Every structure is written in C-alpha cells, then in structure tokens.
Amino acid sequence: MSAALRLQGLCKSYGALKVSDGVDLAIEPGEFRAVIGPNGAGKTTLVHQVSGLARHDSGRILLDGRDIGALAMPDRVRLGLARSFQVTSILPGFTVRDNVALAVQARSGSSFRFWRDAAREPELNEPAAELLARFGLAHRAELPAGLLSYGEKRQLELAVALATRPRLLLLDEPLAGTSHAESREVVERLQALRGSLTILLVEHDMEAVFALADRVSVLVYGRVIATGTPDQIRADPEVRAAYLGEEAA
Amino acid sequence: MTTGKRTLGLAGALALVAGAAVAQEKVKVGIILTLSGPSAVLGQQARNGFEMAVKDLGGKLGGREAEIVIVDDELKPDVAVTKVKGLLERDKVDFVVGPIFSNVLGAIVKPVTDSGTFLISPNAGSSALAGKNCSPFYFSTSYQNDQVHQISGKVAQDRGYKRVYLLAPNYQAGKDAMAGFKRDYKGEVVEESYVPLNNLDFQSELAKIASLKPDALFTFMPGGMGVNLVKQFKQAGLTIPVLSSFTVDEATLPAQGEAALGMWNGSNWAPNLDNPQNRKFVDAYLAAHNAVPATYAFQAYDAAMLIDSAAKAVGGNMANKDAVRAALRKAEFTSLRGAFKFSANGYPVQDFYLTQVGKRADGKLETQIKEKIFSNYADPYVKDCGLAK
Amino acid sequence: MSARLRGTLLPVSLFLALALVPVFAKLGPESFILAIATRLVILALAAMSLDLLIGYGGLVSFGHAAFLGIGAYAVGILSSHGIDDALLQLAAALAGAALFGLLTGLIALRTEGVYFIMITLAFGQMLFFLATSLAAYGGDDGMTLSSRSQILGHDLLRSDAALYGLSLGALLLCYLLCRRLTASRFGRVLSGTRENRTRMEAIGFQPFRFQLVAYVMAGLIAGLAGFLFANQTGFVSPATMSWQRSGDLIFMVVLGGVGTLHGAVAGAAAFLLLEEVLSHWTEHWRILFGPLLVLAVLFARGGIAGLVGGRRG
C-alpha cells in the first residue's frame, strides 16, 4: 500500500548548517503522525519543505506516490495538502467568516469571477459557517479576525486549513503559546479529526503528542532517529538519551 | 496687479445681460508664463517687463484702464490649457500674452485662437505657427526660433570656421537649434551631440570636445543647463570660441559669472542697444529689480506696447476683432529694438545681432551688441502661411 | 448615523455634486468651469484605478501615468493620421494599455514593496523617454489635436458639456465596476494577498495571476482616462506621463483615503481645487500647499474618506 506522504533522503542546508540531513519518512493514509525533537532539530523547516514554502536541496517528496518536490506551494495545496503556521497566519482585516470563506473559495470553482458579490454566495458562506460552528467560532463570524483572542486565532487557522478539504494536513506547533484551557480545546478538535485525513503534527507539547499520535517520529539534528508508537518512543533508550532525557533533567 | 481677480458668476452673467458695451470698459490682458520651478526666472523677467510697460503707460492700455491677470503654467502643457481656459472664460480677457516655452505654446495656441482671442507670444516662436499653422489671432514680439540659431551659423560661416561641434538638449527645440545653425553654415559638423533635457553634468561632452579640437562650439542650452555648461566649459580649460543662443543671457549670467565673459550669442536685442527708449527701459528695470533685463523682459514690454497701440487705434472697442487685428498688424508703437513691423504670419521683421558677454560699468554682466548679422529679416516660413499680406 | 450610511454618504454626495456641475457652470464662465471639472473627473478616474492597485492589491505603482500617456497618445497618433473615430481610438488606447500592462506586469510583479514601486517607475520612465523620441509625433513638444474624437462620424464631443458628461459617465461606470470587482471573488483574493501573501498561497491561490489581472485592469481604466484626457486638453505630450504625474496620482489616492475608491475621487478633487484656489491667491502657493499635505498626513489619518467616516471594515 502506498504511503500518503513519503519523504526520501530529504536534505536541506542553510550555509554550513544542515537542517534536514537525509530525512526518510512514510505516513500511511489516515495516520496521525507526530514529529518531535529538540529545538533546532529542523521540524519547522521540514513542514516548510513539505508544504513548499521552502525548497529542499535534494531528495524526494511523494504525495500519494506523486513527486511534488518541483511544485510551488499553491500547486501542492491543490493536490490536497494544507498547513497551519507556527506564528499565526490569518488575514487580520477580513472577518472571521471571510477568512474561512476565502479558503472554501480556493477549492470551489474559479476565482476569476469579477461581478457577483462574494459575501452573498451561499456556496462559500454555508461551508464556512459549518466549519466555524465546528470550531466554536460561530459567534465571532462578523468580527475582523485580527481582533480574535490568541486561542481563537489558532482555532481559526485550523478551520481555514480544513476549509480547503485537504487529504494531508501539516500542523506546525498548533499549541504554541496557547493557555492550558485553549490548548485542551485545540487537542479536542484534533482528536475529532483523527482518521478522517492524514495528519503530520510537529509539536513540543509531549502530553498532547502522546495523546493524539498513532505513531511518533523523533527528529534530531535533521535526522529521524526513531519512529514508533507513543509507547515504543517513550521506551526507546536512544530517544531518552538524545531528547527526553534532556527535557526531564 | 490683480492676480487674484475673480469675476466668476455674477460678473459673467452681467456681461451677458449688458452686452458688449460693459465688457469694453477695461482692456483685459491675461498673462500666462512659467512662474514656478527651475525656469521661473524667465517668466519673472517677462512679467516684470510687461508690468513696467503698463506702469509707464500710467496703468492704462490704449487709454483704458488695464486689468491684468497673471497665471502660472507650471511648464506643464495640460495645466496651461486649463489655466488659459480660465483666462478666456472666467476673466474674459481680450489678449493673452505668453508663454515662455514652445511646448506650452503648442498646447494653448488652439484654445486661445479658436475662441477669437489674440495671442501674443513674448518669447516662444515655433516654426509651425510661422508657416502652415499660422493664425490671424497669433502674433509674436520675439522671433521665429530658427532665426536666432541661424545667426550663429552665419557667423561661423563668415568667420571661416572649418569644424564646429554642435551641442543641444535632446528635445524638439534642441533639434530645431541644430537645424537653424546648419542653414547657413556649410563647414564640417564634427559632432551633433545631444544631452538629456535638464542634464546637469557636461563633463562627458567637454572631454569629447577637447579631444576633437573643433574651431568652435555652437550650443543651445537654456536656463540652468546653460549655467552648468558655461561654468564647466571654463573649468575644463577649453578656449575655443562659443557661439550660442539662449545659453548666456541676462537671466543666467548672474549665476554663470565671469566664466561667461567673451561668449557669443545671437539675439534681436541687447541691453546696450542704443536708442533712447531702450536706455530708459534698462535703467528703470535695473532700478526696480536690481538686475539687467533679458530679452524675455524686453519682448514682454513690447507686447504691452503693441496692445496699447491697438487698443488706442480702435478706441477701446475690443469687440471689433477685425479692427483690432488690423491695428495690431500696423504695430504703431515704439519698440525697444527700434524699427518694428510684422510679417504676414504675425512674426516681426527685424534686425538680428551677434552679441557678446561683457561687463557693464556697474560691474554686472550683460550681452553686448558686436555686429549686425541680418537686417530687416523676415522668417522664411511665411511662404507656407496662407494669410494674405 | 450608522457606519454603513456614513460609508455611502461621501460617494453619493461626491457624485451628486459632480452631476450638478453643468447646472452651476451655466451661471458662470461655463466652459472654464467645465474644463476644470472635466480635468478633475478624468484625473479622479486615473487615481481611482490606481487605488484599485494600491488600496486593494497593495501594489504601489509609481508609473501609472504611463497608461494615461498611452491612452492620450492613442488619440494623438491616430488623429494625426486622420483617424478621428472615438471607438477606434478608444480601442487602440485600451489595447495599448493592456499590452503594456501585461508586458510590464509580468516583470514588475516579480518584485514586492519598494522594489515594485521603483520598477514601475522604471517602466514609466522608459515609456516617457520613448515618447520624447517620437519626432514624428512632436517629440518633447507634443502635438496639438486638430479636433476632438468623432462619435460615429458626428462631432458630439465638441460641446464641453458633452465631454464632461462622457467623462463623468465613465467615472461612475468604472466606480460601480470597481465596487463590484472588489467585493467579488476576484477582489477578495486580491485584498487577501495584500494582507497576507503566504496565507493565500497556503490555501492554494497563486497571487501572481490575480495581481497581474488587476494590474492590467487598472491600466485599462487609466488608458480610458488618457483617452479622455487627450480630448480635454486637445493636446498630447510626454508631460502627460512624467513621473511627477504618477506621483500626483499616488498623492490623490493617499490624500483621499486608500482602499475606498471614492476616496481617490475626493483626493483628486481636493488636490486640484486646492491648487486652483491657492495658486489664484498667491504665486507662492506651494509654500502653503506643502505644509497642508504634511498636516493632512499627521492629523487626518485615512485621508478624506477616513475623516468623513465609514472606513472599510
């Protein structure tokens, strides 16, 4: 069976610094995979390379068996890839609804329509409203997104990512900077998504990672040093030495 | 001065009701000149000249009270069109005097003459308006552009210069200047060098001149460009004769200083032209503005005198356009340049001189007449003009 | 007053005032008032098309006057060859503007921010110098048009009121068009890109295409303005597309309030009327005009539209 996402020998360096040093990774369809690692392990850069925001130097990126390495980010998104950003990335001047509706628009029909008022298109607004309801943002729909609280912005970003109806979702530290309560809400949403699509989660919050992930990969200095179920990873001595040990200490 | 005169709405309506009689009370002149930007000094000279003439006439033109509206064309042709419409429609002027620059002239000549108003140019004199596009409503108290450049060409030919270097800005007037020079000059042109308009640094051209070693340089570099060229020419240690037009004149000489001494210029007038009215004019200008007048001032002064003579001839009845035109044609006024008459195309028939930059008794610089080059010279374009003599 | 009402107050009153101009013009020096008003409306049209780029696309073009020049030269060049038909001239103006927009847009849109500002300036300057070298069409001096454009063989535009009506009609039409455009799917992608380009790419949009289409559209509208401009001045010269003119257009947009469309109209009106009134008052009017601009920036955030209220949400 072909993997939903397969990385083969992915390499990238910034000058002398190797941020990806031959990363091999295979994620099964529907799998929830987490990637953990110490700071500077190259996790965010990995998400950037898969999403197309950064270019890899060598290696292959296969989405459902197709090499997408040469494609620009928008083209990869069209093939069913979506992502969130570590630093919240929304359209602050647009209303919360329009943030989502725009993502719906990206996947439904042409955007070279110049006449009809997009704010009155049910085919954009209805899916948007549904998503906002799912993420508990329905009451905020008319508010400019820039005015949302931090936790709400993180929820909005998830809603936007899902609005493009992705098959593969890349999440770059969705819990970073959230309060305890906010982070619990986000975890709940992610829990609800399990199985409906393939997810690659990069995260520092171990508790969340072990609760959510089917399997966990450990990235250290640009290399995957271990992959396994949460229990296996917890027990792996190499991981403990390289990573968890430090954290615990 | 009544720059801010506004005769909007009410006055306009009154004029309609009362008919022509009311509008004839005053003689109204609209003046459109470049009064802002780097070239403003030329417009200011012309304005001063015109105002002095009106003052000399006791604030009257043709015995009627003169109303003068002055506007700034900003050296933008499209701005000039709007401004001139204001003069025609709002201020209902009988004459428009202006402009300084030929590109502005090209833009305003049609609206003014189409409205049946007389346009008197105190400086710009394009060949098209002298020839096939001449108009019965257009007069010039200056010259047809080519004539001035032709002086230098004639001088170069007569003096037997074998090789001449030509230098002008890369625009229409610059190209016309070179054509005008070559009309009478039959020697070798070693190089026709064009610089961008508003060029600041001529070092590159001067180096070329130094290496080509021509017998003389002919240049047309108006305004600030001329200031730069003259200063840099001297600094480069070049000593060949310089023949020029609109490059060394009283508007730029203060900035050029001694570097300009001895340079040649072609003109229809100079401050030291010896006749009583001109001596009086130059002295009065010096007293009022502490500067030597340039051709812009003298030609505007003549424009006012021309209007005065016409207004006088028709007894102030400006509505009779044919009578006004006939009176303008006669040009019965004492020009600062002496004898004056119009050719069929509305351009003067006049003498042209070779002048040279020299020092006045008071230490100021001026151009001084050295030699008469053309006598009673009418421009040749008049043959293309359909207007009967 | 509700924000929505306040938002429509300014555009409605602006257009109402413009529509009444011909009536008032009859009371005074008609053709002069119409000439000023026509000039105002035409520059407002050009400024509005620029606001489409600046206010919605975040693309500050410093070469927008080039399109104005293309429209004007289309009239001038065709008319000098005896082709006076307005439709033909307009078609040439629009085709020229579209072609220039497409070619320069393809290159300029590779850059962002101030680099975009400067590369558009570069293209504007290239066209400017090209025009000055067109000796057959007057070079620097430009050329005078023999008459205004003919509509189906009739000299309908000879009347100043007719030209004004046509210009105002064009402004109103383009205004409504732009209003629709900015609220449409296309417009939302454009504004979204201005706010956060990476986000737009991350949901699958290719901003370049949208910006290019917007750039060409703005060019088309400015080309139309150029066509009218040539008819209004009866004269075409490279000065129409000097970089100072491009600068003036930016100032009209900022003065009026960026990203409101009608702000550009208000900005053009304020800019031109201020100039007209002040310059009538004193020769040194710029000594007042300059500080007024500074004060407008320091104390009137969001320009005239921002002052009157109803900023976009």
Add this chain to the structure above:
Amino acid sequence: MSLTLLALQALNGLQFGLILFLIAAGLTLIFGVMDFINLAHGVQYMVGAYLAAWFTAATGSFGLGLLLAMPTALAFGLLLEVLIFRHLYERSHLDQVLATFGIIIFLNEGVRLLWGSAPLSVPLPESLSGSIPLFGGISYPVYRLAIIAAGLGVAALLYGLVNHTRIGMLVRAGASNAAMVSALGINIRLLFTVVFGFGAMLAGFAGAMVAPILSVEPGMGDNVLILAFVVIVIGGIGSIRGAFLAALLVGLVDTLGRFIAPTLLRALLDPAAASQTGRALAPMLIYILMAAILFARPSGLFPVRR
C-alpha cells in the same frame, strides 16, 4: 583617441557615481534602519548646495563656506527630524511618501522665496580651479579630481564606521532587524536621530560639493532623488556596500552609455538612425539597468533584510 576618451569618460562616470553615492548612502540607511521612505532627502542635497552658496558668498571662501555648511545642514536635518519625521516612523509608507512630498514642495518654494528663482553661482576655490594634464595629452579639471577624492574618502570613512564601530554594528543590526535592536535595550530613537542627521549631512555635503560646478537652483534635488532611489534599489535597501557599487554602476552606465551607445549602434545601423536610436536609448539606460537587475534579483544586488 578613443581609448583615452573612454578613460576620461570612465573618470566622469566615477565622479558622477560618487556624488550619487553620497546622497544614496544616507537614503539607504534611513530606509534600511528606520523603514522610512524619505522623499525629502533630495531637498537636503539642495539645502546643502544653497547653504554652501550662501556661506561662500558671506565669507568669500569656498573652504569656509563648505565648513560652515556642513554643521548647518546637519542641524537642519535634525530640526526636520525632531519637528516632523519622528512622527512619521510608525506610519505607513504611503503616509511617509505624502508627508515628505509636502516637505519637498515647501522647501523648494522656500528657497525660491529666500534666494529667488535665478540659479546661484558659487565660484571655484582658486587652488582647485584649472585642469591638470593626465595622460594621452588630455587634461582633467582639478576640482573634479577633488570630488572623486572626497567621495572615495567618505566611502572609506563610512565603511570604517559601519563595519568597525559600535554604532555601525547597531546600524547594521537595525537594517536587518530593527525590532531586535530595540529589544536589546538600545535607545532606538537616538540611533534613528543620529542616522538621520548623518544622512542629511552627507546629502548636504554632496550638494555643497557640486555647487561650484552645477547650478544651484530650486528643485535641483528632485531628479537626483529619483536617481538616488534607483541606486539604493539596485544595491539592495539598507546596504552601504550595495549603494556604493550601484552608485558607481549607475554613474558609469549613464555616462559611458551616452558615449558608447551611438558608437555601438553605428555598427548596426546607418549613422542617422544610429544617432536617433542612441539618443532615445541613452536616457533609458539606467532604467533598463534597474529593471533588468530587479528582474534577476528582485531584492537588489545585496539584499539585507530577510
């Protein structure tokens, strides 16, 4: 003859480029460090020229005039910074453009009111007038060589300041990441004021240096401003090294292009057409250069900010 002439033209291009560099250096720092688009930078150049003209006339010596013009230009720049610019740093680029354009209009008219529309003249210092023979029997004005020397001197000084002093380190850091510098607890306001005053003084210095060879007139800064922007954009905003190389590039391309383009075209076209095309092409060259460079490198030659 052609080779010596070419060398001379290269010297002219170098001199023009160095003047541009003096103006562009301040502009690129102000833009790079403060993210502030200062259109009024060109009028600082004009003000420098006027001050030099004024002081030279008053003291009768160009050297003294230059010496007095420098601190006055600095003071004037600081005055503008305190009165107006400081209130604009937080504003959008468009607001900055509009306000600084207002200042251009005001100052252009201001010098016209004070000194009149006619260009002013600044006599050359006696010791620097005249030309000296160089090579191939061709001479070159001494004053031009003095400008080249002064320009290179300032460039070296700037290089030392920016790369080997604490304030230079802050300036470099500020250009690549202003937020970080203020997070370090540096008084960013003061840094801004210093950079601004210094930039204004450099532009004023350029204006004063060219006063004896160019005409000092209202609006003389406007076209130079556009060229300075071309320079900093080609060089990469915030980069002194980029501004230096780009200024020389623009200076050389403009000067040599005017000289070489018609000659080269003559090989392809008949003389009349070559001269016509060359004339049309020459003023476009630097813009073509800029468009080509930005096409290949959308953030200039030496991009600083990432």
